[in-house]
Amino acid sequence: MKIFSSEQLYEADKITTEKQEIASIELMERAATQIFSWLHERMQGAQVPIHIFCGIGNNGGDGLAVGRLLIESGYNVTMYVVNCSDKRSKNFLINYDRVKNVTKSWPLLMTSEEDFPDIADEDIIIDAIFGIGLNRCPGGWVKKLIQYLNGKKAFKLAIDIPSGLYANEPMDDVEAVLKANHTLTFQSPKMAFFLPETGVFVPYFEVLNIGLDEEFILSQEPLAQLIEKPEAQRFYKQRQKYDHKGTYGHALIVAGSYGKIGAAFLSAKSVLRAGAGLVSCFIPECGYAIIQSSLPEAMVITDKEDDLITDIKINFTPSAIGIGMGIGTNKETVAALEKLLKETKSPLVIDADGLNCLAENKSLLKLLPKNTVLTPHLGELERLVGKWKNDYDRIKKTKSFAKKYGAVMVVKGANTMTVFEDKIYINTTGNPGMATAGSGDVLTGLITGLLSQGYDPLLASVFAVYLHGSAGNIASQEISFEAVMASDIVDRIGLAFIELFAQDPMPLSEPKE
Numbered sequence: 478m479k480i481f482s483s484e485q486l487y488e489a490d491k492i493t494t495e496k497q498e499i500a501s502i503e504l505m506e507r508a509a510t511q512i513f514s515w516l517h518e519r520m521q522g523a524q525v526p527i528h529i530f531c532g533i534g535n536n537g538g539d540g541l542a543v544g545r546l547l548i549e550s551g552y553n554v555t556m557y558v559v560n561c562s563d564k565r566s567k568n569f570l571i572n573y574d575r576v577k578n579v580t581k582s583w584p585l586l587m588t589s590e591e592d593f594p595d596i597a598d599e600d601i602i603i604d605a606i607f608g609i610g611l612n613r614c615p616g617g618w619v620k621k622l623i624q625y626l627n628g629k630k631a632f633k634l635a636i637d638i639p640s641g642l643y644a645n646e647p648m649d650d651v652e653a654v655l656k657a658n659h660t661l662t663f664q665s666p667k668m669a670f671f672l673p674e675t676g677v678f679v680p681y682f683e684v685l686n687i688g689l690d691e692e693f694i695l696s697q698e699p700l701a702q703l704i705e706k707p708e709a710q711r712f713y714k715q716r717q718k719y720d721h722k723g724t725y726g727h728a729l730i731v732a733g734s735y736g737k738i739g740a741a742f743l744s745a746k747s748v749l750r751a752g753a754g755l756v757s758c759f760i761p762e763c764g765y766a767i768i769q770s771s772l773p774e775a776m777v778i779t780d781k782e783d784d785l786i787t788d789i790k791i792n793f794t795p796s797a798i799g800i801g802m803g804i805g806t807n808k809e810t811v812a813a814l815e816k817l818l819k820e821t822k823s824p825l826v827i828d829a830d831g832l833n834c835l836a837e838n839k840s841l842l843k844l845l846p847k848n849t850v851l852t853p854h855l856g857e858l859e860r861l862v863g864k865w866k867n868d869y870d871r872i873k874k875t876k877s878f879a880k881k882y883g884a885v886m887v888v889k890g891a892n893t894m895t896v897f898e899d900k901i902y903i904n905t906t907g908n909p910g911m912a913t914a915g916s917g918d919v920l921t922g923l924i925t926g927l928l929s930q931g932y933d934p935l936l937a938s939v940f941a942v943y944l945h946g947s948a949g950n951i952a953s954q955e956i957s958f959e960a961v962m963a964s965d966i967v968d969r970i971g972l973a974f975i976e977l978f979a980q981d982p983m984p985l986s987e988p989k990e
């Protein structure tokens with residue numbers, strides 16, 4: 478699924494009404510009907526009080542239209558107009574009149590704190606105050622209203638976007654955003670849903686297709702591409718009957734130091750689970766017996782030093798190299814990394830201390846072979862690109878870093894974001910159970926394993942991130958978020974491959990047109 482900007486959505490809206498020869502009020506009715514159906518399917522006529530807070534723009538118009546449809550079906554609805562300005566939109570006014578025609582009374586007008594209504598814990602709040610047309614920070618009593626609603630336990634459903642958030646810009650005031658329980662958004666998820674600062678206001682969302690012009694949508698370069706199951710399925714390369722282990726490459730993992738040999742174990746195991754034909758681990762001498770006995774499928778080459786990596790000597794050309802997990806940032810190790818960067822022709826993934834070595838020795842960055850994959854978490858990213866003002870500034874900095882060094886940047890976290898050239902891919906799998914020691918090592922192994930099988934660096938990264946999150950999801954479903962360890966993730970990579978092509982259970986009801 479593609480993520481579009483608010484500007485693109487307004488344009489799509491305009492082109493759709495022109496091409497389909499419909500009035501924009503009809504598009505609003507489509508949108509409102511979808512929201513009504515969503516609610517009706519779940520509420521089945523229940524007389525739970527529903528409070529709809531409508532702004533004076535088209536988001537408010539949506540709210541009024543939803544309210545009217547609910548009332549016509551016998552629901553217990555109260556509508557409020559959050560009268561923050563006189564500039565009511567045309568479609569707001571049409572729906573305002575329609576409400577009057579159906580209910581024989583006007584919605585309640587709110588102009589100050591005195592108008593805030595009582596809301597019980599069991600009630601439902603619908604937020605139609607501001608949509609993607611928010612153009613300044615909600616202030617005064619409107620901000621207080623948002624805070625008042627946030628203080629209520631009632632279930633909060635936001636239309637299009639929680640009020641106070643911009644679709645694709647940083648928010649102004651964290652205190653002036655509605656904390657929605659669920660958001661029903663039109664046509665395309667918004668960028669704000671996937672970034673840590675703003676995404677907390679959108680714990681769950683669904684996209685409603687309101688039939689905007691397909692041709693226009695397809696012609697647009699999105700802000701980002703969301704990676705869900707259908708996209709991931711297309712990445713998968715089928716194995717052929719006469720393939721042999723040579724077909725899938727001989728990968729190299731360079732990892733570990735005294736006390737951190739586990740990083741080599743986890744990443745090398747992950748390389749094999751990803752499907753590489755062979756894996757060799759280059760580790761300090763002290764890890765030899767550990768890896769040989771814990772992972773007999775892997776071959777082991779050791780450094781001349783007992784507890785550090787100082788000189789990476791190998792006698793084969795790896796099909797891919799994953800380097801950096803638990804290696805430390807010792808001077809000799811940095812020198813070993815520098816030599817490898819200068820000499821290798823293999824596709825490369827650099828993680829963890831490998832990234833810290835680069836950050837502490839920025840002159841090494843210009844040695845990065847083109848298309849090298851870097852997998853920083855936010856701490857490591859900051860050491861590479863410097864401090865950022867907000868999530869959008871971080872994206873900008875990551876993009877320019879990726880361009881400058883020709884790197885594929887895999888920025889890890891919830892909704893891991895892969896950045897390459899001008900493109901952004903946002904992952905949808907994974908869960909907080911994966912915030913555990915070594916889960917990043919497993920990801921590096923997975924990327925290395927896919928590179929080894931001939932996936933190109935960008936594809937290997939985006940696909941590995943998806944599979945890694947999916948393995949984490951399977952693990953947490955089995956044993957809880959808390960109990961997941963990196964070993965559990967690595968051992969479910971196989972199930973993640975199987976899940977990729979598993980049929981989803983039948984939906985409860987047929988999708989609506």
Ligand SMILES: NC(=O)C1=CN([C@@H]2O[C@H](COP(=O)(O)OP(=O)(O)OC[C@H]3O[C@@H](n4cnc5c(N)ncnc54)[C@H](O)[C@@H]3O)[C@@H](O)[C@H]2O)[C@@H](O)CC1
Pocket residue numbers: 486487489490504505508532533534535536537538539561562564566606607608609610611612613614615616619636637638663687689
């Ligand atoms: N294709 C689409 O994208 C469709 C969009 N629709 C709805 O239209 C919405 C966008 O509507 P609008 O462009 O009218 O914008 P909004 O309804 O989001 O709000 C903008 C209005 O509020 C005012 N305003 C903005 N920030 C304010 C603030 N901080 N304090 C006080 N007033 C403020 C603006 O001046 C403007 O009058 C979408 O979010 C969606 O809900 C739907 O009706 C259907 C189609």
Ligand SMILES: Nc1ncnc2c1ncn2[C@@H]1O[C@H](COP(=O)(O)OP(=O)(O)O)[C@@H](O)[C@H]1O
Pocket residue numbers: 829854889890891892893906907908909910911912913914915916917918919920945
């Ligand atoms: N809240 C979360 N939701 C989804 N994925 C997460 C979450 N927290 C961590 N992860 C994933 O877990 C991995 C953690 O990697 P990293 O921070 O490098 O850990 P380590 O250094 O311990 O291996 C990343 O792939 C990250 O995307």
Ligand SMILES: [K+]
Pocket residue numbers: 536604605606607608635636637638639640
């Ligand atoms: K809203």
